Amino acid sequence: MYRPLAFLSLSSATLLMVSCTPNTPQTRIANNPDLYQQLTPNHQSLVQRGQISKGMNKKAVYLAWGDPSRSSKGSENGKLFEKWYYIRYTPYYTGGLYGGYGYGGRGYYGTSISRTTNYNSELEAEVKFHKGIVTSWENAR
Template identity: 40%
Template sequence: MNAKFLLRASLTTLCLAMAIGLTSCTSALERRIARNPDLYNKLPTSDRMLVEQGRIREGFTKESVFLSWGRPDQVSEGSQKGTKIEKWTYVGTQPVYTDSFGWGGMGWGRGYGRGYGYYGAWDPFWGGYGPTVTYVPYKAASVTFRGNRVTEYLRGPQ
């Protein structure tokens, strides 16, 4: 193979890798806006700025909230004082760290096995001791709509 071919192939590979890297850097918010340009372009300029920041306000439509926060994890409907309401709930997860103490190797306790070499080390297959991470769901945000408009919203652990 000649040098020009190898150079072109190398540059093509590099450009392809950069393109893949750049597309993977876009956030979910940016992807929602890019996939829904008609919804985004219908918004007033002040609302576009809020959406770009991942924020909402009272009076937003369901479509505006979707652009800003994405699809809700749960939707519930009901009525309040004779008015139909819809509530969107967003769920997040947070890590909870615990220390575990259990079976290690072939014996009980801190990994004291019968010659397995796990003395004091945590082994995910046999058990043992050490920090464990569990992700616990929590209600991260909720939005209440009356007549397709936001009437109240809460963001943060609830």
């Protein structure tokens, strides 16, 4: 017997669990073992610690740091390059207690509490690639 509600509940619960999976180097390695096995032993060690170095390819950087928040392409001294940017989002909260008195045939007084979550974005790290290989990188402090 087909139970749409049970199926929907199970599907929703599965999606929620998958979306809550932490995005760590170990998770990315477990999900991409073939990519990890293609790396040199030195790069494997760095990836496990969430670190990168010059000479790594894009796959190694992905395993170590994940997908970039955004990327760009450009040219420098006649050579094409690509940059990956990692953005950190920090929440901050605004709001307060509001009240007022009004007339609408009879007087009333109302209060409300409001809280809004906003996010500041900051550059956390940047990686530069020439022909798919890391040539430089930096972390913001």
